[in-house]
Amino acid sequence: MLDIEAKEGKKIAGVGTLVRSDEQNIGMFGRWVEATLVSPLGNSGGQFAQFRGREKHHIPAFVIHRREALESVGGWDVRYHTTQDSDLSMRLLKKNWQLWRSDISHINMRKRRTMVSFIKMSWRYGAWRMESLKRHPERGSVREILPVLGIVLTLLLVIFAADYWYYPALAYALVLTLDAVRGAVSQRQPTLLLGLPICLLILHVFFTLGMLSSTFRRAGDITDR
16 A cells, blocks of 8 residues: 555555455355356456456455545444445545555455355345445446346337347346356356356346335345355
8 A cells, every 4th residue: 555655646445355265165155156256257356356466446345544534424324224325435435535456465254155145145235236326326337237228128128119029138148158158167156057147147137126215215235244
């Protein structure tokens, strides 16, 4: 952090770290979840991104902060049960602070090891993501609404071109299959041919449902650990 500040010629708000998988035995489903959260279809370049070197970033993970920066924006907002770090980062950026991330250190984080807990996690992340977007709409991404757009497109095809209604579903299945092959080969885990599509589908469906659930009301609390 001090090295970055010396090169930038000014103080920065903080530096985040690299998040790696748990090194303990997490079981087959746990490995599927790990692969899902580092897949191009399962992450947005944020908390679970596998990056190299150091770089500026708008929402680095597990940041060591400069206290002066935290106090300048009033610290964390504890009303957020999830995405506190994201909300804090956005407020820091609006105050013209810089945030960075570096792979000089890392943490080993255990994600989820059962289907039920992964479903709950996906829902919770989606619900509180919507709460974050209500305050910081500039953080929105087209990728996050692609499942909704796919449903809308399918419904339009049902109405206006019934013979082609299943084309979006086929395209989605093809993309999941190709990503499963990529994951199985790159990580040398043949079971990902089955597990990656399943977990990506769970993530996409329940993250979207979570977002929709808190669109017009505050997100509720849910325990998924």
